[in-house]
Amino acid sequence: MTAASPKPSTSSAEAPDPAPRPRTMSREARREQIIEATIRTLAARGFARTTLTEVAREAGLSHGLVLFHFETKEKLLADTLGALAEEYRDNWQAALASAGPTAAEQLSALIDADFAPNLCTPDRLAAWCAFWGEAQSRPIYQENYGDKDAAYNARMEEICAELVAEGGYTAAPKYLARILRLTIEGTWLDLMSMKDPYDAAEAQRTARICASILFPKHFKAE
Amino acid sequence: MTAASPKPSTSSAEAPDPAPRPRTMSREARREQIIEATIRTLAARGFARTTLTEVAREAGLSHGLVLFHFETKEKLLADTLGALAEEYRDNWQAALASAGPTAAEQLSALIDADFAPNLCTPDRLAAWCAFWGEAQSRPIYQENYGDKDAAYNARMEEICAELVAEGGYTAAPKYLARILRLTIEGTWLDLMSMKDPYDAAEAQRTARICASILFPKHFKAE
DNA sequence: TCTCTGATTGACAGTCCAGTCAATGGCGTG
């Protein structure tokens, strides 16, 4: 008889959810909970040592339930990557939508969005990193992954083209956009992989300085 | 005298070694052969699916022999990363040593060294990538990995500091060095992970354009 | 309260893999 009656449910270990969780949850809520546990596991153990048992333990569930909701480990990981990509895309698109219409404002919003504190967290960066390392040899992951990049890159290049038209910069927009993107992505990797890393604020500062060098008429240093 | 005289040994499957391989090899030669097979396996299958059996098959050896030479899988992978880091370091240090003494020449040599055709190969980039993804959760790999970065970064920053002193650029050398390094590293990742990637020559061009924007008095575009 | 639906569990099976080890065989040396 598991049937513990009052159900203290004190230490639920992972989700800092104040509401006492019901024993059964809706499909969507449970899937989200498991995906969050997967992100945490990827961050803590890396891709190679991420097991269903560990994900289930992290979520406080049986490992059978993980497979009940995601069928296979492959699908769980693909859906996790998909969720990461979706929240990333939603974040920068929302930032662009609520920013001013000028190219300079758009680019500024895009840079800030990439360092949003709720997405640019150690767990999420580490999970991205884990997929990054594995994606090159797994077509399944490249799909979700490359698509995200494509839309972002295209928008970034448009903005850079506008800035070039306005400011008369000599370099081609394609390269300006690429250098800016690589600097932003690169600081993420630094945050993860450097022995003595700087923090997210310093990363953001690096990106802004990069913008100020590439487009000196539009952005001032600091 | 390795004494292998007739020894047909026709299809040796992997190493394009023209010399007929003897049945037994010196410790060092065998280790190198296995490390090369490991790099190929990491590139083809990723970190998570790299098994001793697959490495052995790639090298044309029994998997017992791999463990005879490296004791454990962990040590094999750590030594492989160490070998990659060493050849990378040797490469850029040799390039700096044989380049001219001015800061501009040094930086130019450093950029070219990073795209040396014998090191900037798909297999090696993919192997780096595989370690990249796993290193964040594995202290063993961070050691070899972070040390390499440290020396390179320090030298890059010195060179940038000289260029700033010469050219009177406004940005701090620390950020200039970082942006340049991130652009170089980033193009490597692009070569691996993009859906529709450009080639190594285009990557090198991107790095040179970056240098020409950061240090316009020292580098001309194209 | 009873019943039905669907979430949840945990034991189990099959597979794959790292690491062990006894036996083999090639090569240099005496």
Add this chain to the structure above:
DNA sequence: CACGCCATTGACTGGACTGTCAATCAGAGA
């Protein structure tokens, strides 16, 4: 030519992990 050393092999083991499945349980509606 014989011996001994050491590289090499491949079968074997123990463990870990993914995926299956029958039984259980919680909640909603009648």
